Amino acid sequence: MTHFNGTFSPPGDKSISHRLALMSILASGNCYVSNCLPGDDVKSSLKALETLGGSYETDDYIHVKITGLGGQTVNQAQIDCGNSGTTMRLISGILAGRPGQFILDGDQSLRKRPMERIAIPLRKMTGQVDTQNGTCPITINGQSLQGIDYKLPVASAQLKSAILLAGIQASGQTRITETTMSRDHTERLLKQMGASITQNNLTWTVEKSNLTLPDTFYVPGDPSSAAFFLCAAAIFRDSQVVSKNTLLNSTRTGFIDVLKRMNVNIDVNQIADQPEPVGDIHVNYSSEMIATQIHEEEIPSLVDEVPILSLVATQAKGKTVFKGVQELRVKETDRLDAISTQLNKMGANIEAGKDTLTIFGPTPLKPVSELESFGDHRIAMTLRLASLLTETYASIAQENCIAISYPGFHDTLEQLQKNA
Numbered sequence: 001m002t003h004f005n006g007t008f009s010p011p012g013d014k015s016i017s018h019r020l021a022l023m024s025i026l027a028s029g030n031c032y033v034s035n036c037l038p039g040d041d042v043k044s045s046l047k048a049l050e051t052l053g054g055s056y057e058t059d060d061y062i063h064v065k066i067t068g069l070g071g072q073t074v075n076q077a078q079i080d081c082g083n084s085g086t087t088m089r090l091i092s093g094i095l096a097g098r099p100g101q102f103i104l105d106g107d108q109s110l111r112k113r114p115m116e117r118i119a120i121p122l123r124k125m126t127g128q129v130d131t132q133n134g135t136c137p138i139t140i141n142g143q144s145l146q147g148i149d150y151k152l153p154v155a156s157a158q159l160k161s162a163i164l165l166a167g168i169q170a171s172g173q174t175r176i177t178e179t180t181m182s183r184d185h186t187e188r189l190l191k192q193m194g195a196s197i198t199q200n201n202l203t204w205t206v207e208k209s210n211l212t213l214p215d216t217f218y219v220p221g222d223p224s225s226a227a228f229f230l231c232a233a234a235i236f237r238d239s240q241v242v243s244k245n246t247l248l249n250s251t252r253t254g255f256i257d258v259l260k261r262m263n264v265n266i267d268v269n270q271i272a273d274q275p276e277p278v279g280d281i282h283v284n285y286s287s288e289m290i291a292t293q294i295h296e297e298e299i300p301s302l303v304d305e306v307p308i309l310s311l312v313a314t315q316a317k318g319k320t321v322f323k324g325v326q327e328l329r330v331k332e333t334d335r336l337d338a339i340s341t342q343l344n345k346m347g348a349n350i351e352a353g354k355d356t357l358t359i360f361g362p363t364p365l366k367p368v369s370e371l372e373s374f375g376d377h378r379i380a381m382t383l384r385l386a387s388l389l390t391e392t393y394a395s396i397a398q399e400n401c402i403a404i405s406y407p408g409f410h411d412t413l414e415q416l417q418k419n420a
Contacts, residue, residue: 002388003285004233006419007242008412010226012037012062012219014405015157015185016247016276018086020066020217021045023186025052025094026165027193027211028070035219035245036064040404044082048091051077068213071169075100081136083107083332083375083404086158088136090186092118093162096127097169098142105137109375114330117154118162124148125166125174147172147207154327155179155300157251160204161186167206168195177203182300183251185276192275220247220278224304225406227255228381229416231308233283234264235315235389240284241416248277254301255309256281261292262316289316291361296324303327306357307382310339311389313359314348326355332404333374342371342383346390367392377404384413 012035020033022045036042038061046056046064054069073095081088081104088104092115095102105111116134123129125148128141147170152159160176164186167174179202187204190197195209226243233241248270259266264286270279291313294302299322302309306328313320328335340352346368349360367390373380375398384402387394402409 001237002391002417003236003239004229004241004416005239006416007244008229008416009244010221010223010246011039011406011408013222013247014039014041014224015086015183016189016219017042018045018084018090019161019185019189020219021049021056022087022090022094023165023189023193023211024049024054024066024068024213025073025091026071026168027068027213029068029213030215031066031068031213032216033064033066033219034062034216035221036062037219037222037405038062038407040082041084041086044080044084045087048079048081048087051079066213071098073098073100076102078103078105081106081110083109085110085113088115088138089118089158089162090165092122092129092138092140093165095140095142096122096125096129096166097145100142102140102142103137104140109332111135117156117159121148121150121159121163122166124150125170127166145170147174149175151177152179155182156327157182157184157186157300164190164197164204164206168209168211170208173205173207175203175205180297180300181251183249185249188275220276221245222405223247223252223255226281227305228308228385228406228409229412230266230281230283231259231312232385234259234266234286234289235312237285241282243281245278246281248279251301254298255305257298258292258294258302258309259283259312262289262312264289291316291318291320293320294322299324299327304378307335307339307378308385310343310350310357310359311382311386314343314350314361314363314365316361318361320359320361322357324355325357332376333379335376335379338372338374338376338379339382342379343386345371346386365390368394370395370397372397373399373401375401377401377406381406381409
């Protein structure tokens, strides 16, 4: 019987790795980054920095020396953002305030994702940002910006970050108010890089600032990547797993709170708190899991973990309901449909509503020969573990998309199985 045992270190956090690369466009100095995520999305951000006139040096994309541009970008560029919504949205805010003409494009998946939500506030700042029917390609004619007061219509760290990165280039103050706290890595890095930024409850205020890169930066392990093996330990009999040096930022660890409510055996040991909280997470197999409700205000802190939490919920007693998850319909794929169709194919009982996901459990999963990831890395990893739960190894279409966020996923999978 498959089970997992041992310790592992998840790859560097994807969100922080992105931001170090992209904020280097505006920041001066050199930064030696260790434990950077060597995933395809972060490579898109590093290549964007290079396209705009910056540079980086690396042998493995884990240890990277980044040379900041200090805002001195080339005045014309076409930037391929690949599959990365983070790259496209954050760089839109950066380039809206830089002189020149820029075109941002991406792959077929990225071309389906909503980009008008970025363009609207940037236009309010007098930015010239044009989308194509609300999606990319995006054309930006960079110019001087004016600060604004803006209330986010959706809880989105990418949208918030785009406005913040435009705001530190704008005249006057820029104030951004959230309805629910989303991940705050951009804000933390802006503080560390010397920006004028303050917080009052759910409102952030920034003013025009010069940024300087830190000399060194260690990227903590990505909790969204760690979640796959931590959740696997909860549902695979006789499993015991420890995720080392993992980011414990409270805007990212909602999945831990959900697992605790589901009666999962989970312990967290924080070992550092600056510039980001870091520690180890320990999960044992949990034989008496119970269902729970996940409310809309919790979703920003666990939005990337909904697929793997859904798999956990299929093994819990009762009805688990995710509320306010409409944002999952505009990710790399429609994740609500992907989760429900693929896990139901294996015998799960899942209902996907417009903005809800309801899972009835426990349901034993049955082997199937073929599954579809829809090119979505988090769906692919969830389905690989679901397949192993049936003691089989299904063929998963486009499984190589896992490299977007967790290039070493299969190596860690094999290592934790060997230790068992």
